[in-house]
Amino acid sequence: MNRRRPVGGRAYAERLQATNESYQRVGQTISDNQMEQLQKQMETFRANLETFARLHRKDIQKDPVFRMHFQKMCGNIGVDPLASSKGYWGELLGVGDFYYELGIQIIDVCLSTRALNGGLMELSEVKRRVERMRGVRNPSPTQNHGNSGSKWANAFSAATSSNSQSKENTNMEITEDDVLRSVKTLAPLGSGFQVLQIGDKKMISSVPRELNRDQSVILGLVQKTNGHVNVNIVREKLGWETGRTTTALNTLLEDSLMWIDQQAEPYEYWVPGFFEPEEDDIYARAASS
């Protein structure tokens, strides 16, 4: 009927405008309400979290398990209180300082052992040394990989830990999770600090590098062969021919990640990444076995 009536008649246009405006008004009201509600919720939440954090500040600082749970909770809602010591959360909790301090200790541990291990160290070993630096008397062996923990670390803890695990030390205890978080916060320094998955272990690398596949596989294998390999062992375990093995081993030597023992037949290639300078005698143990 009115099909041919030109669209956009004045009345129509006005009505359309009015409708739009009213929609907008309603929409505005709704979103205002929602925003207000959200803001109220946020405030409540923030107040609660603040109270919670105040109440538990000590626990967050000192209890590694509690800290991890708190981290997870904050992570779930998109808050990262540990990102820096400067922000609101950092000031409130002092937790940024915690990771800052831990970061310095990790750098210290990694640099002081770099001469020996070429800047690659097992996570559990980094943790153990940092704990010793923090005055934990009986650093416990790795928590996350209790069973697969290195022979070296286990041998060490067996040798040094008295029967009773003292509870007084808990205030300085840290978890591997803390170390990993802290290493991530070091990344922006551009110094090459990173976590590498090698075999079934996490390793902290303090030198900018990329391991190729063969190198990673060899380092993974060495974890199961008491820290050293030769071409025969690699052939037996991985089925590689000598050329491929030698290439991989030589590049690991060049990267300072391995040391060669030419008084063994065939030559033995060692990873000193687990080396413990003063207190234990792990290398004699391994060599005599």
Place this chain on the structure above:
Amino acid sequence: MSLSAASSNAAQGLSQSPALASGFQFPSIHNFPPFYTLQPTASTWKNQADLWGTVVMRYFRHHRLYQLDLDDANTTNEQLFHNQRINRRLKPETIQAIVDEMVKKGDAEWDPTSRKRKAIILWRKPEEWATFISTWVFESGLNNTIMTYYEIAHGDNAEDQEFYNIHPTVLQKTMDVLVKRGVATTFQGANFEEMGVKFFNAGA
């Protein structure tokens, strides 16, 4: 420093880091087999040489030794450079390379006539010895009198001092420092031990 040191280690077994009979304890890298092979990677070798240098300095300091002699099949060489427990031994060339690195750092000096077979290990610098000796002289009221080198190195008064039995070469270097500092003057003697030294008054 007897020969029994090595055997008492063996008796101790592998359960603990062994200390020598002298009380000296090697760091555990001394039991790391590749430590006895000159590492082909330059940066690794540098670290290895540093570590060996530290071990040598500690060993020499602990035992108050001064001279390293590659041709002497003595306890020192056997304990330091030969690890019986893991059946590894440093080659003489590798020891020379290690001492070369120590020389670069001022931690050792080759005996110039020995063709790199003998070296003095400077686990204290002559400057440090100079301070020790002059302090001792003034505290003992021996300044303003002429003493012989022998009295300093082997005299009864010096028996409890760290520089007791100091090596002649090191003592001469120390005296050179003292003269240069204007603290003392030396006098020629018939032989090295009869060389004389007089420390000036503190205020003079």
